[in-house]
Amino acid sequence: MLKIESVQVSYGAIEAVKGVSMEVRAGEVVAIIGANGAGKSTLLKSICGLEPVVGGRILLDGEDLARVPAHRRVALGVAMSPEGRGVFADQTVRENLLLGAYGRRKDPVSVEAAIAREFQRFPRLAERQHQLSGTLSGGEQQMLAISRALMSEPRLLLLDEPSLGLAPLIIKDIFEAIRQLRRSGLTILLVEQMARQALAVADRAYVLETGRITLEGAGRALLDDAKVRAAYLGAH
Structure with missing residues (x-):
């Protein structure tokens, strides 16, 4: 459904996303994990049209979104729940x-x-x-x-840090809602700092470090990966 090819996003002279390539298939939950400042939120904003790309392509069902404004992307089936919630x-x-x-x-x-x-x-x-x-x-x-x-x-739901700043019981409710949405067949791209919960709910996941994908694989497999455990799960 979504294919990202060598996408670059910059803030002035600072390159926040450095040639990222990834894909999200219909019906999947795909997670992106990584430290603060890795470029996760910037990547999501580029998908929904809030940040322009300076290189690469974002394809939704094969259609290049580069010149499609944000409101048209909503009409095409892309919606985002932003970091910080952004309620009116x-x-x-x-x-x-x-x-x-x-x-x-x-x-x-x-x-x-x-x-x-x-x-x-x-x-x-x-x-x-x-x-x-x-x-x-x-x-x-x-x-x-x-x-x-x-x-x-939407056909593609972008979730940016849905657990940020929430109490454990509320986080549990939020991730149960994500599981229910997954069971309904909705395609979800999830950015989340709580790596353990994200990997447990994801079909596949990508690790983003300083604007680059450094690792990818099945969510459960990355839960057991020694480097991921050491860096993001507090395990050695």
Whole structure:
């Protein structure tokens, strides 16, 4: 579904992503792990059109996205739940979800069905649907960010650090939601610092270090890799 070929992304003279190549097949969960500053979030932003690439190609079902603006990529089936959640703080939970479905606004019946589905996925959102999103807890905001991305009915969901800053019980809920989405057949590209949880849920994974892919393989295989364990899992 997604093929990245020698992609380069720069911030001025600083090359943040250095010729990365990878792929995501339909129905897979693929994880990208790596330290802070490795280029993980920059790579996701380049896929959804928030960072321009200076070299290489990003192909979605064979179509080069290089000149496709971000809003058109949503229409093509790409949606992202960003690092830091990025909820619209002065809008209610329900209004955030409606904004996520903006491209489908001419079909209100299906939009309402999608909202009901997300309230079933995360019952806390249903309880707080008329509450301003800025007053939610961090975990509730993360649930909202994921649900808002799903409101566009994407074929490819990009999740950027969904566990960041959350309590262990909330992290467990978030990863259970990822497993449910996987079972539904949704294709997911997951960037996550909690490497153990990411590798456990992923079909395949890539290790990104200073803008380059240094290792790739099945999620379970990388869990047992000595270098990965030493660098990211606190094991030797």
